[in-house]
Amino acid sequence: MTTDTSPRTFSRRSLLAGTAATVGALASVPLAGPALSQTQTGQPIEVLVLGAGMAGLTAALALQRRGHKVTVIERQGRIGGRLLSIPLGDGMFTEAGGGHFRSDMPLVLNYVRRFNLPLLSLNDGLPVYMVDGKTAKSADVTNWPWDLTAEERNVTVSANLNRYLFRAGLDTHTVLGPDWPDQDLLDRLDDITLEDLLRPVGASPAFLKLLAANAGLFTPYAQTLSIIPDLAYHFGDQNVFRIQGGNNRLPMAMANSLGRGNIVLDAQVTAIDQTGARIRVGTKGGKEFIGDAIVSTIPFSVMDEVEVTPRWSAGKARMIAEMEWDKTVKVIVKTQKPSWLTQNVRGWPMAGGDRPWERFIDITGNEPGGHGSGFFYLNGENADRVLAAPRDVRAQQVVDIFQQDLPGLLGDVVSVSDFAWSEQPWIRGSFGSTPIGGGWMVKEWTVPEGRIHFAGDFTTLKTGWVEGAIESGLRAARQIDPEARPLSGPR
Numbered sequence: 257m258t259t260d261t262s263p264r265t266f267s268r269r270s271l272l273a274g275t276a277a278t279v280g281a282l283a284s285v286p287l288a289g290p291a292l293s294q295t296q297t298g299q300p301i302e303v304l305v306l307g308a309g310m311a312g313l314t315a316a317l318a319l320q321r322r323g324h325k326v327t328v329i330e331r332q333g334r335i336g337g338r339l340l341s342i343p344l345g346d347g348m349f350t351e352a353g354g355g356h357f358r359s360d361m362p363l364v365l366n367y368v369r370r371f372n373l374p375l376l377s378l379n380d381g382l383p384v385y386m387v388d389g390k391t392a393k394s395a396d397v398t399n400w401p402w403d404l405t406a407e408e409r410n411v412t413v414s415a416n417l418n419r420y421l422f423r424a425g426l427d428t429h430t431v432l433g434p435d436w437p438d439q440d441l442l443d444r445l446d447d448i449t450l451e452d453l454l455r456p457v458g459a460s461p462a463f464l465k466l467l468a469a470n471a472g473l474f475t476p477y478a479q480t481l482s483i484i485p486d487l488a489y490h491f492g493d494q495n496v497f498r499i500q501g502g503n504n505r506l507p508m509a510m511a512n513s514l515g516r517g518n519i520v521l522d523a524q525v526t527a528i529d530q531t532g533a534r535i536r537v538g539t540k541g542g543k544e545f546i547g548d549a550i551v552s553t554i555p556f557s558v559m560d561e562v563e564v565t566p567r568w569s570a571g572k573a574r575m576i577a578e579m580e581w582d583k584t585v586k587v588i589v590k591t592q593k594p595s596w597l598t599q600n601v602r603g604w605p606m607a608g609g610d611r612p613w614e615r616f617i618d619i620t621g622n623e624p625g626g627h628g629s630g631f632f633y634l635n636g637e638n639a640d641r642v643l644a645a646p647r648d649v650r651a652q653q654v655v656d657i658f659q660q661d662l663p664g665l666l667g668d669v670v671s672v673s674d675f676a677w678s679e680q681p682w683i684r685g686s687f688g689s690t691p692i693g694g695g696w697m698v699k700e701w702t703v704p705e706g707r708i709h710f711a712g713d714f715t716t717l718k719t720g721w722v723e724g725a726i727e728s729g730l731r732a733a734r735q736i737d738p739e740a741r742p743l744s745g746p747r
């Protein structure tokens with residue numbers, strides 16, 4: 257067995273199709289080797305990091321800084337995972353994955369600052385809603401045509417939500433803390449949907465529909481535990497940013513800092529064996545790596561393609577099998593101008609409704625180029641409908657429905673395309689989240705499996721957010737070396 261750490265080029269390549277599934281069944285074999293891989297002797301060890309997304313790169317940098325030898329093994333021919341920027345021409349970029357950061361994301365912003373990356377400012381939402389066949393602008397709050405209660409009238413969706421969360425004993429600040437939730441809250445929020453939480457404290461069905469139009473149609477039916485941090489980001493802070501030239505510049509900067517020779521691309525991990533004194537990792541192309549500890553950021557949605565020896569413990573096998581993954585299709589639109597601004601409509605989101613287009617997000621902000629830029633966000637049945645349509649027309653169909661519903665809002669459309677997350681073989685989904693009653697996973701994902709430590713935004717309640725990915729990478733690094741730190745900024 258050899259450890260291959262030879263430098264690779266970072267060229268894009270077509271994605272490999274998945275291998276035959278090798279499902280890790282319930283464990284019957286006890287794990288060999290030490291329970292934790294941390295160097296009790298204080299000596300540097302060799303760590304294999306699986307996945308070159310934000311979680312993996314965070315862990316790798318933090319461990320390298322402590323003197324450990326780190327090799328990042330990445331399935332794709334590119335760095336960044338779900339930070340994936342796509343050029344739109346005229347110097348503009350859109351984002352297939354992570355699209356924006358907020359000023360209440362200290363870990364992300366500190367890395368952005370550390371690498372001196374320029375930020376664009378975006379507008380937060382001043383949307384138009386189309387719900388139950390009725391249309392109203394968010395700005396015209398006094399004239400909303402829906403059957404809201406007296407106390408829900410004349411205030412925004414955000415203000416209503418924050419009031420209801422307060423009544424339910426929550427708020428959009430505390431829930432973003434690293435130690436949230438405590439056991440009592442976890443037990444309370446585990447078995448209920450957001451609707452179950454908000455209806456008893458006064459939320460009307462009409463308000464819940466508007467909330468869904470703003471935050472995604474799945475929102476009222478999601479498990480409260482996993483949706484609350486998501487709502488806290490969307491409704492707790494109004495300062496929205498992205499990186500000029502593409503959010504993918506952040507993981508690229510981290511990869512450069514790590515040293516490209518420490519990252520092996522086009523290497524799909526298919527086997528992990530930790531029965532021996534050292535861990536062995538095999539890839540689809542026949543490469544083999546040896547190390548003392550693993551940080552795995554491989555999304556659980558594709559973990560069935562990895563053969564682990566010994567098999568996963570019962571808890572890990574159940575968590576991997578039961579975590580729920582969204583599909584999410586983005587329909588990407590470039591327009592001649594951001595003409596919606598003249599109609600007093602803008603931002604994240606710019607339009608929301610119970611329509612097949614679901615939500616349009618305006619990410620133009622102060623990006624140079626002069627054009628308008630945005631994307632439709634489609635999940636669940638809306639994503640299914642797009643995915644079932646012929647590939648060459650499916651994105652345009654979404655735009656056509658929107659143009660009929662809200663004529664003139666987009667102005668002249670220059671280009672339309674789509675990006676479907678369920679079609680990416682390296683993840684086969686967009687966001688992983690805990691199902692109703694899945695609160696037990698919150699502890700499970702923090703417990704290492706022998707010498708394998710888990711990271712990835714899906715191993716946090718900040719799933720679907722880069723802040724969660726970074727938090728998880730630091731957690732895994734500290735399990736290996738308690739002194740591991742980010743490059744700068746808060747712990």
Ligand SMILES: Cc1cc2nc3c(=O)[nH]c(=O)nc-3n(C[C@H](O)[C@H](O)[C@H](O)COP(=O)(O)OP(=O)(O)OC[C@H]3O[C@@H](n4cnc5c(N)ncnc54)[C@H](O)[C@@H]3O)c2cc1C
Binds near residue numbers: 354
């Ligand atoms: C549609 C969408 C919109 C989003 N919007 C936002 C947003 O506005 N703001 C925000 O902060 N976040 C957003 N996010 C979330 C953000 O993109 C993620 O939190 C973050 O990029 C996840 O990083 P990660 O390292 O945890 O996982 P990933 O980036 O998924 O990294 C996992 C890596 O593992 C690799 N891998 C998979 N299998 C193997 C294998 N067998 N062997 C080796 N490597 C493997 C993958 O190729 C990938 O590079 C969005 C995500 C999506 C999908």
